[in-house]
Amino acid sequence: MFKIGSKIINASSPTYIIAEVGVNHNGDVQMAKKLIDVAADSGADAVKFQTFKSEKLVSKNAVKAEYQVENTQSQESQLEMLKKLELRFEDFRELKEYCDGKGIEFLSTPFDDESAAFLNEIGVHAYKIGSGDLTNLPFLKKLSQYNVPILLSTGMANLGEIEDALDVLKENEVCILHCTSNYPAPYHEVNLNAIRTIQNAFGRIVGYSDHTEGNTISFAAVALGAKVVEKHFTLDRDLPGPDHKASIIPQELKELVDGIRNIEASMGDGIKRCMPSEINTKEVARKSLVAAKDLVEGDVISENDIVTKRPGTGIEPKYLPLLIGKKINRNLSADQTLTWEDLI
Incomplete structure (x- = not known):
């Protein structure tokens, strides 16, 4: 001191x-x-x-x-x-x-x-x-x-x-x-x-x-x-x-x-994290898994059914392997963001 x-x-x-x-x-x-x-x-x-x-x-x-x-x-x-x-x-x-x-x-x-x-x-x-x-x-x-x-x-x-x-x-x-x-x-x-x-x-x-x-x-x-x-x-x-x-x-x-x-x-304190002012940007700039085309309830998801697009408000792209082979429980239109609730 x-x-x-x-x-x-x-x-x-x-x-x-x-x-x-x-x-x-x-x-x-x-x-x-x-x-x-x-x-x-x-x-x-x-x-x-x-x-x-x-x-x-x-x-x-x-x-x-x-x-x-x-x-x-x-x-x-x-x-x-x-x-x-x-x-x-x-x-x-x-x-x-x-x-x-x-x-x-x-x-x-x-x-x-x-x-x-x-x-x-x-x-x-x-x-x-x-x-x-x-x-x-x-x-x-x-x-x-x-x-x-x-x-x-x-x-x-x-x-x-x-x-x-x-x-x-x-x-x-x-x-x-x-x-x-x-x-x-x-x-x-x-x-x-x-x-x-x-x-x-x-x-x-x-x-x-x-x-x-x-x-x-x-x-x-x-x-x-x-x-x-x-x-x-x-x-x-x-x-x-x-x-x-x-x-x-x-x-x-x-x-x-x-x-x-x-x-x-x-x-700052040196801890790497998302700052409060970045939260909105994070949602806008990051990407989510979205339907590549219209999907019908009961369809089994393949890689061709999913693409990654903005916004980042849905399932993160890193979880794509977990979706392959899953069924969807409702109709989805092209470009609709997937949520975990859409899967069986």
Whole structure:
């Protein structure tokens, strides 16, 4: 079992959908609030940010990832980029209160000890750990002490590295998120079957942090058993910043939520049977045994006397061998459906 706030996430629960703002607010609190509005209107369960102190996250000489260079078209350092995307703790306090008023869960990824302590102070119900900190075991050890459920992203990782992290977090509730850490992630490197591999290996609730374009892969992840889905979204993919181009827009976020709910409704219990809405179709589309020609009471039925035709309201064709050699007890006209009562 895994719980975020009042919502329990288990094998039979609805998929928990996290609308990931990340840094797509571009350092603007008002834009962040607009994104919260979009997430709440979409029906997502939570909206997630990233909380960090830039100087504590990266060194002044750290270069940007290739996708960050490509998406920002800038040669600035990673520190310079992050400084423009950083929000103050006071801003996050305000945003959490705004989320509370909107009835949507506030989540955030802490990237340093001070940010983690702050998020604990304002009462977050779960930490999201980014893939980059999966192997940062000292940091995970500190987070474990807050006794808060943890969403553990596993981009770039193998099973051994996941196991090492879980050993540190053994006292915490942990949901493991499969992930491919590229923005956008190429389809041929998504490796969705790893969802089941992780599930089988660790027996934990497993989800999917989706960095692909569009919603298709998130839908597939849900069908494979992902119980948490996280997806970046933005107000406009043409906004400046590293993550906008790999994010979905408000209409697509609504489509993501609606699509996941439809998939959940369609999964069923796995018992193969005729569904209530199929009953009429079954009667119309299936076939019965009918008289091939006019038959007279007392006639002995031969194969030439019977054909199979719609509707399926009479004797099923599979019982044809049982009719051969039987007598009929009333006159039947051609195309008349036989019943068991017509036989002697």
